Structures are given as structure tokens and as C-alpha cells.
Amino acid sequence: MPYHRYRPYQERVNVSTAQRSWPGARIERAPLWVPVDLRDGNQALAEPMDTDRKRRFFDLLVSMGFKEIEVGYPSASRTDFDFVRHLARLSAEGDAALPDDVTVVVFTPARPELIDRTFESIEGLPRAVVHLYIPTSPVWRDMVLGRSRAEVYDVVEEAAAHMARLADARPHADIRFQFAPETFNLTEPDYVLEVCDGLTELWDASPDRPVTHNLPATVEIATPNVYADQIEYMHRHLARRDSVILSVHPHNDRGTGVACAELAVLAGAQRVEGCLFGNGERTGNVDLVTLALNLYAQGVDPMIDFSDIDAVRDVVEYCNRLPVHPRHPYAGDLVHTAFSGTHQDAISKGFAHHARRAAESGLPEREAPWDVPYLPIDPADIGRTYEAVIRVNSQSGKGGMAYLLQTRHGLDLPRGMRPEFSRVVQEATDDSGQEATAKELYELFRATYVAPGREGEVALCSWTTDRAPDGAHRFVCTLQVGGRAGDFEGVGNGPLSAFADALAAAGITVDILDYAEHAVGEGGAVEAVAYARCRVGDAVRWGAGLDTSVLTASVQAVLAAVNRAGTAR
Ligand SMILES: CC(=O)SCCNC(=O)CCNC(=O)[C@H](O)C(C)(C)COP(=O)(O)OP(=O)(O)OC[C@H]1O[C@@H](n2cnc3c(N)ncnc32)[C@H](O)[C@@H]1OP(=O)(O)O
Ligand SMILES: CC(C)C(=O)C(=O)O
Numbered sequence: 001m002p003y004h005r006y007r008p009y010q011e012r013v014n015v016s017t018a019q020r021s022w023p024g025a026r027i028e029r030a031p032l033w034v035p036v037d038l039r040d041g042n043q044a045l046a047e048p049m050d051t052d053r054k055r056r057f058f059d060l061l062v063s064m065g066f067k068e069i070e071v072g073y074p075s076a077s078r079t080d081f082d083f084v085r086h087l088a089r090l091s092a093e094g095d096a097a098l099p100d101d102v103t104v105v106v107f108t109p110a111r112p113e114l115i116d117r118t119f120e121s122i123e124g125l126p127r128a129v130v131h132l133y134i135p136t137s138p139v140w141r142d143m144v145l146g147r148s149r150a151e152v153y154d155v156v157e158e159a160a161a162h163m164a165r166l167a168d169a170r171p172h173a174d175i176r177f178q179f180a181p182e183t184f185n186l187t188e189p190d191y192v193l194e195v196c197d198g199l200t201e202l203w204d205a206s207p208d209r210p211v212t213h214n215l216p217a218t219v220e221i222a223t224p225n226v227y228a229d230q231i232e233y234m235h236r237h238l239a240r241r242d243s244v245i246l247s248v249h250p251h252n253d254r255g256t257g258v259a260c261a262e263l264a265v266l267a268g269a270q271r272v273e274g275c276l277f278g279n280g281e282r283t284g285n286v287d288l289v290t291l292a293l294n295l296y297a298q299g300v301d302p303m304i305d306f307s308d309i310d311a312v313r314d315v316v317e318y319c320n321r322l323p324v325h326p327r328h329p330y331a332g333d334l335v336h337t338a339f340s341g342t343h344q345d346a347i348s349k350g351f352a353h354h355a356r357r358a359a360e361s362g363l364p365e366r367e368a369p370w371d372v373p374y375l376p377i378d379p380a381d382i383g384r385t386y387e388a389v390i391r392v393n394s395q396s397g398k399g400g401m402a403y404l405l406q407t408r409h410g411l412d413l414p415r416g417m418r419p420e421f422s423r424v425v426q427e428a429t430d431d432s433g434q435e436a437t438a439k440e441l442y443e444l445f446r447a448t449y450v451a452p453g454r455e456g457e458v459a460l461c462s463w464t465t466d467r468a469p470d471g472a473h474r475f476v477c478t479l480q481v482g483g484r485a486g487d488f489e490g491v492g493n494g495p496l497s498a499f500a501d502a503l504a505a506a507g508i509t510v511d512i513l514d515y516a517e518h519a520v521g522e523g524g525a526v527e528a529v530a531y532a533r534c535r536v537g538d539a540v541r542w543g544a545g546l547d548t549s550v551l552t553a554s555v556q557a558v559l560a561a562v563n564r565a566g567t568a569r
């Protein structure tokens, strides 16, 4: 491949690395998250959102707790313009859909007629941020705008002055300004600083009316540390720093949008623009869901509500008409699921440990500190159930199928039985090449251990037990062995040993080596399951029984082991 056609970033842009403190910094509180789905995300869709979709998306963002929302590019299309007018009407009617603590942002290029149209769209809104942009890097200046550094500066200055005049003409509205030097990450640092500082001055930014400088990685060009250095340079050198909100706007061309945003916050960024689930131009804008939940997973309040992430995903998928990938961090269908054996084993041990520790510390499980292997956060925190956490296929081991049988069907298989049943499951899933659902596992368990398909060999036609005054148990039965029925009787120190004695009388030698039973279900529907490991002749087999009577379940378990051994013949 002709890799020599491409140049490393250091040949494309000068990056100041003189002062760098971001590597030692920590993120201890959430930056201001600003979703740009209705503008940057929308402009990347084959079918841009109509008013209904925009409104649904907007309502979702408000309900999640976003306080600044970029709602469109009003000079671009009638739909975008009309949506801002729709919001202005909501505001005029005092509709709670546009709460007092939410500010809309509208986006405009540095063209006077389009700035006019943008201001027209926000007429009547009590507050808004007008976001001005122009590309500043050499390639864009030369190739796209056909203007020199000084000329681009003049265009921006003129546009910014025009905005200031339009805002001054509306003294009752709180209109703030935002500037984005598009392609910031490819722009000479001294130039971008000069432009930003010029606008801070022109707009007369102050701590109570700050200006936002939004520094985009319009197209990612380098590893995230380079973006962090670029942001830290601006953070250190911007004039009237306390009157500037330093914002970042990463894209994801190298797949490192999230890392860029995180390092940028370490480097001094106070505000992050992005889209939910990373929609946006080309490979997308940085994903705000991942960013916020990354903070959450560090014990930092993300300030956004993700407690029902699937509901969020449903709205976003509907509005964007794009699916969220099954592997998408936190939100994908498969991200809390383990198919592989050792992961499942660790997760089920982790769940048990978590429950124990919560009980010991007197905390509800949903409040206890989280430390479950392979699960960065508790899926329940974002509204997920534990149902999908463990799924079984040919890559799974005993832990996974035992977990599913226990949590979904109430069967707590004895530890000694698990490796054997795991092999049965493995064979079935290898044969089918498919996943085995919890229901299929249960049916396989029944077919293997409860009704092993050799009923014709040894069948128990009728039976009774009683207890002699000396404490010995008696088992009286009619057995059908290999098609021939006969009456038998056995004695033992319990009903099961008496049953084994009756089997011996019928010529079947059985030693019960291991035995366990427990209740299944709750209330009136409770059943018992019994597991018995028996030596039948030379063979050792597990059997199981399920019945409303513990004794019947136990007898069935022994009989199933006998039939599985197949030695009665
Ligand atoms: C990184 C980003 O996301 S930037 C945002 C991109 N988003 C969009 O473009 C979506 C909405 N855009 C639109 O609907 C249209 O582009 C409009 C309505 C804004 C303008 O449409 P048109 O007037 O037909 O122009 P067109 O789309 O071809 O834009 C190119 C012109 O804008 C100029 N231009 C590009 N960016 C800017 C800017 N930020 N400020 C001023 N002029 C700009 C170009 O130099 C070019 O000028 P030229 O015609 O003199 O060569
Ligand atoms: C903030 C604007 C200009 C943008 O979307 C970008 O540069 O990616």
C-alpha cells in the first residue's frame, strides 16, 4: 500500500509541548456535556430528522439532564429553522418542554446573510448561544476559503461584530457567543490563539457572560496526547481565561475520539460536545454516552441520567434511523454478556461474592460497592437485567450453565455434577453450532438426568414406604425390569437405602455415593429436586428427580441413575 502518500502530524502542524501537566491530572467532576446530535449528528444522516424526530430527540436530551443543547443550523434548511421557531413558541407559551435551565445553541457560518437568518430563528427565545464557525487551518484557508490568515481573521471579526450588533439590538434576551475554529487541530497555535483572543475581546467576555471557544478535532490526525497538548497550550495562553469556557469537539476518524476528549479534559477543557452513541460526520462525533459512563465507572457523577439506557437507545435509533452496534460500550446488546467459560465462572462467583458482601455490610445489593469481574459497572444501574449477562454456547464451561440453571430455573446442581453436564451441553452446542438458551439447557438437563430415556429398562410401577418401630425403613414396590414385573421389598436406615435394598432384591446393585436435594420455586408452586450419584454395577452415574414430594424426587433420582447406567439388562 502506498503509505508514503501520507505525512505524520508533526509535518502538518506545529504543536507546542513546552508545558504539559495533563498526564498527571485527574478528572474529578463532569465537564459540561453538550449534545450536538441535532446539528452535527443530523448533518451526517442520509435522511435528516424531521420536526417530530428533532422534538423527540430534544425531549430525550432534556429529560436526561443536558443543560446546553445544540439544536440546529437554522440557515441551512427550513426544517432546522422551523425547529428553532418551534422551540421559541414553546418558550413563549411557558411550556415545560423548554425548561428555564436549558439553553439552546444555534450554529452559523461567518456569512452575514446566514447570521441574519440565524438570529431570525432565535427571535423570542429568552436565552441562546450563537455558535460561529470558520475553518482556520492552512489547507482549508488556501483550498476551501481561498483566503490568507489575515483575510480569514477579517471575515471572522466582521461576522463576530455583526453578531454582537444583532445581540445588542435584543437587550431582553440573554444571547451568548461561541466560536469554533474548524480544523483547530491542524491550525498553527499562535494563529488560533490570536483569533480566539480577538473574539474574546470583541465580544467583551466577562466571568458572568463568558464566551465559549470550541476547539474541534474536526478530522482526527494524531494520537490523543497530541490533542491534549494542543488543548493545554490554549488553556494556558487564552486571554481572560476566567471569561472563557474552553470547549472541545472531537471526531473519531482514528477511533480515538473518546480518548481525545478525556485527555482534553485533563488538559483544561471544561465543556465537551459530542453525540449520543457517537453518531456524526464520517466515523462520528465523540460518543457522550461512553464519556459520561466512563466517569460514572470511576465513581464520578456524570450529571446525566442513564438509568434506562435502552429507552435512550430506542429514541436515538428511531431519530437517527441508525442502529447502535451490539458491541457499543455500555449500551450494545452484547456488552454485558459473557459466552466464554472462564469469564462466566468469574462473573457468577463475583455475583455470589457481591451478594455476600452486601449482606455482611447491611447494604442493599444495589448500593454495595461493585467489584464483579468482567463487568465494569452493574448492568442494573443502567436499567439492564442480569438475564443477558451469561449466555451459553460451545465456548462456555460449567459455571455458565450452572448459573443459568440456577437463576432461571432454580436448579442448584451439585458441584460434582456440573463438569459432567457441562460436557453434555458442550456436545449439544458443538453439534448445533448455536447458543443454548436457559430453556434449552433445562430441557437438556431433564432429558439427560430426569427422564433419561431408558424407562423401559427399570420402571417403578407402584411403591410404598413405612417405618418399623425399631426405626428401620421398609420399601415395598412393584418393579418392571427389562419388561418383566415383580414385587420386591427392601430395608434400610432410610427410605432411599431401603429402595436400594429392594433394587438389590431385583438383581440391581446400587450404592448411593452422593445425594443432594433442594426446593425449586416458591409458595404454592414449590417442587423438590433431588440429585443422586450412584454406583450401579460397575458404572457410576448421576440421576435427578423432580416432584412435589421430596421422597418421590429422591426415588426418581436413584431410578434415573440406574437407567442411565443401563446395566439392568
Ligand atoms: C465541521 C462542520 O461540521 S461544519 C458544518 C457543516 N454543516 C453543513 O454544511 C450543513 C449545512 N450547510 C448548508 O446547508 C449549506 O452549506 C449552507 C446553506 C450553509 C450554505 O450553502 P451554499 O451557499 O450553497 O454554499 P456551500 O454549501 O457550497 O458552501 C461553500 C461556501 O461556503 C464557504 N464557507 C465554508 N465554511 C464557511 C464558514 N464557516 N464561514 C464562511 N464561509 C464558509 C466556502 O468557502 C464556500 O464559499 P465559496 O462559494 O465562496 O467558494
Ligand atoms: C464545531 C464545528 C465547526 C465542527 O463540527 C467541527 O469542526 O467538527
Ligand SMILES: [Mg+2]
Pocket: 040, 216, 218, 249, 251, 281, 285
Ligand atoms: Mg463536527
